[in-house]
Amino acid sequence: MENKVAIIKCGTYDDGKVYLAVKESVDLLGGLNSFVKPGMRVLVKPNLLSAVAPERAVTTHPSVVKAVIRLVKEAKGTPFLGDCHGGVLTGTEVLLAETKMTEAAAEAGAEIINLEKLGSELHEGIAISKGIKEFDLIINVCKFKTHGLTILTGAVKNSFGMIPGMHKASMHRLYPEVNDFCEMLLKVSGFVNPALSIMDGVIGMEGDGPIGGNPKSIGLILAAKVPLSLDFVMAKIAGIDPLALPVLSLAIKKGFKPEEIKIVGEPLSEVILKDFKPPYTFAVLGTAKKYGFTGKIKTFLQPFLWKLVTIKPVIDNSKCQKCNECVKACPVKAIGYDKGFPRVDNKICIECYCCHELCRYKAVAFKKNLLVKIWLKRQNPKK
């Protein structure tokens, strides 16, 4: 398969300009007509992690979704818009309304499909929405963001959204080790098999994403046929060594060849960010990974060294709205209540960061222990 990644500058969410940028990116891959044939049922799958406004940069922006729907219609396909969202308490209608997807679908002319209601089927023990069989083609419309567990979340991780509701939490319980979890992500991305991935990098998220970080102007639309290639280029743009990302390093071991990626559009060297802030966990997990301090070595060293650098989530009572989302979402039931507020039991916690990922109120932070602080200071004495 041709392995191109298109990079197009786009510094605004103006509908017209976004449409032109998305079209240009897809044209550089052969045009949407080379993917969508007349009469095809096409699922447009954004990142709808949580029921928050598009300005928070948590979810794919509606203008990017509208541009993709418009292109599908121009290619005479029938567009559908859908996702299985991450939260367990917010209904799909609220999610679609808050993220402005209801409006986007109505404006651009796509039918909204509730993937949760279609049910799921097991693929190698992983429950995936039956939606993957309902459509002739899936377009993955992902977001340029950081992530506490996987460092960045882009095209590959967006397919995890095809796992319905609480099945997502089961995956964290079944694969508590980050490398095993990423191996599962690669399988899911393969099963979902989007024909095309388009990334909303106009305003992405830096810092403690995928929900608690800060919006970051990046000014780019990216597109690729191969989700891994898109994520590789995203890491380069973020100024993060792609090998420090567990999904990418694992994929390379399994035969993914980043040297075969051909950049089209803007040259990569001109769009690399010099000041992109990775998540707090990156300093520890990324460095640990670089030195092979995970997997078997991690197991061997437990409980002596690893515990000293492990980053646990902690609830900030001053921000907590007691919505109960984190309590329900925790795959190992590590969160209970203490004096009226949720509290993490560190002995049970497997550091999957689902609670951090799903708290809309940024009330789940990462506990900064003294050893980690000293370590980070030594790595970057200027900070």
Ligand code: SF4
């Ligand atoms: S920490 Fe966040 S998710 Fe958990 S109860 Fe409080 S507000 Fe809700």
Ligand code: SF4
């Ligand atoms: S407390 Fe948070 S990080 Fe720990 S296992 Fe539960 S959801 Fe995962």
